[in-house]
Amino acid sequence: MSAVEHETVTEQFETIKFSVQGKICTIELNRPSTLNAFNQQMRRDLHSAIDMADTNPSVRVVIVKGAGPCFSAGADLKELTAAKHGIEAQIMNEYKPFLSRIIQSDKIYLAAVQGAAAGIGGALALTCDLVVMSEEACLFQAFAAIALVPDGGASWHLVNNLGYKKAFELCVEADKLSAEECIQTGLANHSVAAGDLDEYTCAWAERLAAGAPLSQKYLKRLLQQAQRAGLHDTIRQEAQYQQFCFNSEDFQEGVSAFFAKRQPVFSGK
CATH class of the missing domain: 1.10.12 (Lyase 2-enoyl-coa Hydratase; Chain  A, domain 2)
Structure with a gap:
């Protein structure tokens, strides 16, 4: 492997850490003080970061992770309750574009989930092609607790993996699925000890990047x-x-x- 392939390229957004090393790109949600809750700036930054990863011809695998103890707590409720525009427009114009970009990408997206992946954070993880969770991580469908319904495609992922009745129960009870349950139902691929999550994910990404x-x-x-x-x-x-x-x-x-x-x-x- 050449020196160029080992070179690390980084880009610092306001709410996202972005780096490329060889064939692996890492996109890290970086609002740990809010448990990586999504505000408008994070939506913009994530869309830009995914665009950079997707248009980089050297990148073959993209790791999506969260800074701190939590993957993402979902939408930033302080911003959400103060929103002047309808939530429908926000989902369609600010969330759907980067979620669709992941789905349509030729590259492999690999989510590394620690702590909770709640609300739209869970939808982001489920949209990725592969998911690794730390043993104490969970998928949290918190929408019903604040009188909302799942969004970001979460309902599609849940009903297709869990079936109607289990998906309905999970969402209507605003319940959590453990890492083990996510693996059993096909929502995640592997779970590892919390201290091993980064190493395991990077090693898997390297193996995938060596593929055709x-x-x-x-x-x-x-x-x-x-x-x-x-x-x-x-x-x-x-x-x-x-x-x-x-x-x-x-x-x-x-x-x-x-x-x-x-x-x-x-x-x-």
Whole structure:
């Protein structure tokens, strides 16, 4: 690996810490005094940070985490109650764009959750492709406690993973799901001791970043489409994406590495 690939690039936003080292980008929510609650500035900063990560051709994996003991407490209620504009416009114009960017990205987004991922913070974590939680972390659906409903796509994630009845109970009771429950229901991938969260997440990100970018990009699209499509349409889509991958230089490299009994070096071409 060259010296350039080891170079660390950082960008300091008002509410976000942003860094790129090699193929890994880290986006850290950075309002620990408010438990990383979302205000307008954080929404703007996060959108800009995700845009920077997404347009950086060297980045293959993006880690999303929170500073301090909590991933995110959700929306900043002080700002929310003083809002002059409707919450519908805020969700559609300020939250949906960066959540959609994660979904549509060719890169892998990996959430590292410590403490609570509450409200829109939970929706952000669930929108990522993969989730690692510390053992004491939880997903907190706090909306009903203040007479609101889930937003940021949380209801979609919950009902598709938990089923209607369990999702309804969780939301109407403003209840929490432990890290273990999140793993059991498919809302998260792994849980680790709190002190190991960063190391585990970074190691996983490095392994993912060594994978074949084209294969990962089409896999992400394929699984998202398979959630909505029938079996016959999915087989047809698999065939199309498989042809794209088959025609790639990465496939030739993978085959060569297999027969040479060495690790492949993928280029994304």
